[in-house]
Amino acid sequence: MQISLIRVDDRLIHGQVVVGWSKASRATRIVVADDEVAKNETQKTIMTYAAPRDVRVSILSIADAAEKLKTNGFPNDIILLLINSPISLLKLIDNGLTVKKVNIGNVRIAPGRTRLTKEVAATQEEIEAWKKIDGLGITLEAVWLPGGAITDFNKIIRSL
Amino acid sequence: MIGILVITHGDLGKGLLSTVSMLVQDNDMLESIGFFPGQGAEDLQKKIVEKLDYMNSCEGVLCFVDMLGGTPSNVVSEFVVRDKNQKIKLVAGVNLPILIEAIALRYSMKLPELVSHILGVGKNSIIDVGEILLGGMKSS
Numbered sequence: 200m201q202i203s204l205i206r207v208d209d210r211l212i213h214g215q216v217v218v219g220w221s222k223a224s225r226a227t228r229i230v231v232a233d234d235e236v237a238k239n240e241t242q243k244t245i246m247t248y249a250a251p252r253d254v255r256v257s258i259l260s261i262a263d264a265a266e267k268l269k270t271n272g273f274p275n276d277i278i279l280l281l282i283n284s285p286i287s288l289l290k291l292i293d294n295g296l297t298v299k300k301v302n303i304g305n306v307r308i309a310p311g312r313t314r315l316t317k318e319v320a321a322t323q324e325e326i327e328a329w330k331k332i333d334g335l336g337i338t339l340e341a342v343w344l345p346g347g348a349i350t351d352f353n354k355i356i357r358s359l
Numbered sequence: 360m361i362g363i364l365v366i367t368h369g370d371l372g373k374g375l376l377s378t379v380s381m382l383v384q385d386n387d388m389l390e391s392i393g394f395f396p397g398q399g400a401e402d403l404q405k406k407i408v409e410k411l412d413y414m415n416s417c418e419g420v421l422c423f424v425d426m427l428g429g430t431p432s433n434v435v436s437e438f439v440v441r442d443k444n445q446k447i448k449l450v451a452g453v454n455l456p457i458l459i460e461a462i463a464l465r466y467s468m469k470l471p472e473l474v475s476h477i478l479g480v481g482k483n484s485i486i487d488v489g490e491i492l493l494g495g496m497k498s499s
Contacts, residue, residue: 209400210430213428213429214426214429217429241440245436245437245440248427248436249427249429249432250428251428305398307398307401308397308398309399309401318397
């Protein structure tokens with residue numbers, strides 16, 4: 200089992216993931232770690248059908264995802280792990296998942312959220328989470344599409 | 360009459376409707392929503408609710424999205440599931456031929472019939488033109 204890519208993107212399984220990241224990461228399985236979606240049967244069904252046809256999908260709570268990934272729960276898979284926010288990412292790490300590098304996609308821009316890059320905004324709580332993640336020595340790169348410009352997200356977080 | 364709502368990443372929907380207006384004189388209850396980087400599913404959901412309210416007087420709404428699995432598709436799917444596929448239907452993979460067909464037939468067909476018809480039209484709308492033009496010459 201290999202976790203090929205960890206992506207923080209509040210749209211979870213969607214266009215760029217289906218068309219771009221799924222292929223670029225060579226994933227055979229997409230794992231969505233999200234407490235809300237894991238309890239919502241409708242959302243789970245929608246996301247499962249949204250994924251590329253030849254890729255397996257597991258939608259798990261954060262605790263279950265951490266457990267499966269720590270214990271080689273998907274032995275023959277190359278995994279694309281999707282998380283919707285830095286707070287969820289931190290929870291995964293607190294649940295024992297080893298993380299070295301994270302790719303960041305869309306985290307929506309809205310009132311009350313500070314804009315960090317063209318596609319990524321954060322609440323104060325999320326900024327604190329990013330700072331903790333940066334503090335753990337994890338490489339953070341904001342990239343929209345495979346092959347696209349890479350923004351050094353660690354640098355942005357340290358400047359806040 | 361059935362309302363038509365085209366929801367896509369970026370301006371594809373807007374572009375399609377702009378092209379449609381060059382070919383068809385009918386823009387009643389015909390709307391589009393674009394979805395852009397930086398936006399979230401909630402933003403899109405709000406816009407869809409507004410458009411559906413606007414089309415409240417229609418006997419149903421046929422939603423078109425660009426592709427299965429994108430955020431437009433995922434967000435509209437939630438509406439379709441909640442509505443139990445009665446007054447809202449969703450077709451993914453919108454192209455110009457099926458849009459034009461839907462616009463023309465939405466006055467005379469009920470929603471389920473309209474969808475099944477355009478699925479057929481859709482499949483036949485993607486054509487290797489050279490094959491048709493030259494294929495005939497080869498055999499004669």
